[in-house]
Amino acid sequence: MTATFAWFIAGICGAAFITLWFVESFKxxxxxxxxxxxxxxxxxxxxxxYMQERGGENDExxxxxxxxxxxxxxxxEKNYNALLKKPMNxxxxxxxxxxxxxx
Numbered sequence: 001m002t003a004t005f006a007w008f009i010a011g012i013c014g015a016a017f018i019t020l021w022f023v024e025s026f027k028x029x030x031x032x033x034x035x036x037x038x039x040x041x042x043x044x045x046x047x048x049x050y051m052q053e054r055g056g057e058n059d060e061x062x063x064x065x066x067x068x069x070x071x072x073x074x075x076x077e078k079n080y081n082a083l084l085k086k087p088m089n090x091x092x093x094x095x096x097x098x099x100x101x102x103x
Contacts, residue, residue, distance in 0.1 A: 039076055043066070
């Protein structure tokens, strides 16, 4: 009876650990992926604006803004991929469908 109760408690603790592990990994990865999606939309918007301004008086300013947004995007992308490769996030990330971003 005591051994059965001990196994039951161990099972609950194991399930709680795995649940917390997956929940925390999901929160971290989804927040970073959301940031990546937001800055990706900003890059698209600034790329369109730059294409409209090519040859105009705001050409250089639009290019500088686009370059800065691309730099931020690459940094967030690098951080997201590094977070996904961490051992604590690799298994839950793979199971929950998080993929590394392509260059």
